[in-house]
Amino acid sequence: MDSGATGVVDHLAVPYSGVEELAARLEPALSGALAAGDPVLAVLADAERDAVSALLGSDAARVDFADPARVHAVPAFTVAVRWARLARQAVAGRVLVIGQHLTLPDVGAEHWARLDLAIDVAIEGLPITVLCACPDTDPAIGRTHPQLLTADGPRPGPGYRPPPEALVEYPPPPPPDLGPADAELAFRMADLPTVRRRVAAAGASAGLHDDRVDDLVLAVNELATNSVEHGPGSARLRLWATPGSVVAEVTDRGRMNVPFPGLVRPPSTGARGRGLWLASELTDVLQVWSDDDGTVIRVHTE
Structure with missing residues (x-):
């Protein structure tokens, strides 16, 4: 596997037909990572988790096993962002993430394709x-993975295309309608202080920790500033607050042509791209979609 130098994407599909076969295919990578002291996250169904644990023995206690339903309860792009964040936050070594394409409630087949393409961009x-880990009957494996890890070793994914090109086949759906907002404000550049106050008030009313309120205010301020600076000059803020949670939405009449918003860290020089990146890092979920009516950016903070 690759070393992680700039430009390298170490993302492989592991085709399998049975639980024991998959566990045996994953065991060398898992054992190698654990021997090196690297962080390991495994998002596997119960049967596969148990089979992997049996092969690893006592070392299985050093694997962070996560519930697939919880991990994939958020949009695919958010999952990719969170996995990339593990690597940026790692003190040393190389992070190993094991994922599995599964049938889960409210998670369609296109979620996995979007996730795989977003991973290639984010990491x-x-x-x-x-x-x-992908069932070997999945026809999309090669189209969304740069490499396949087969019994004979890695080989290129057949039909693989660059993520921005392939994403056209799997466009992210718009987020669900949240109903009437608890607060709404049309704003221009001069109104940004009011935007910040409204967001802070929503965070306080939801009972968010002060640090999370500050993060949310900064995230929405970045989005609102970008909207009026680089968009049509006016935009609308909508807020929904429930105990422990705030959703903020910035809408304008412009159209954003960014296939993977917030996934790529902007260059250290220059400010363009900073707003979406910060909003993604400072909140729990970032969603962006554009249509003929304009662009909507939604962030969710708990």
């Missing part, structure tokens, strides 16, 4: 390896 150049 580029980072010290992380992502292995995706």
